[in-house]
Amino acid sequence: MSEFELSGLTATPSSIVSVPRVGETPVAFECKVSQIVQLKRADQALVPSWLILGEVVAAHIAEHLLKNGIYDTAAAEPILRGGGPADYFELGNLFKMARPPA
Template sequence: MTGFHSYAPADGHRLAHDPFNAIVAPRPIGWIASLSAEGKRNLAPYSFFNAFNYRPPIVGFASTGAKDTLANVRATGEFVWNLATRPQAEAMNATSAMTDADEFALAGIDTLPSTLVAPPRVAGSPVQFECRMTQIVRLTDQHGGDIDTWLVLGEVVQVHIDPALLEDGVYRTERARPILRGGGAGDYFELGERFDMRRPGQR
């Protein structure tokens, strides 16, 4: 293939919109619940979120700027990830507003108590991970200069799954209808058709 649109990010992409977010996509959404040291509730979605380890299970999200969630996790060492699904898309989006208000109340979101951590769970979410912070890493560029972004990692210490998503002991991803972040100002996706492919030698 020839004729690529090539560019060095430091020099600009020369496109109508930076394609990076759209290329590294779709991404699961980190819908993170946390509490301040004083017990104030916070709920916010993060588009840079993923799993980083299997045993023990570790998930993480990136906070661009020192936002409330970062401050809360740094102060308390705890957070809850809530699976954002298509029926909850509008409520999830409402919690992205930059406000000092309680996002749970702002978006009309009911809560459930967590088992091992203090932050509450989103009642309508079919899966929640209770997490304890393991690391907060400030990112740097290739020259070692600080970037205004922090990677927050946490070990999953308790998992809650709606039994409707389980079939013969297997979690069926598509049943949850997770929403995934694309690029652009407001691009989201649902899952498409599933296909099966095993690794060489795997039964």
């Protein structure tokens, strides 16, 4: 059984990549894998864990979540998938902090 079937969410075709995206989400990124890196311990011994990096090739963002062209994360009320078999999270306290210019 797929995660779509378990969750009751809709698998919506992506524009560029072959895998579907979640139809109910106001934001979705389509990515292509650019690197797969096997992780190492501090002593350089390989571990059975991998870091997968991707390039965003398409972004789908609901218009109502753009404020002056900037995505309003808090307005989206996102949920986050955790590392456990059934762990999900909601965002909590929002605060603002100035960042130095690039």
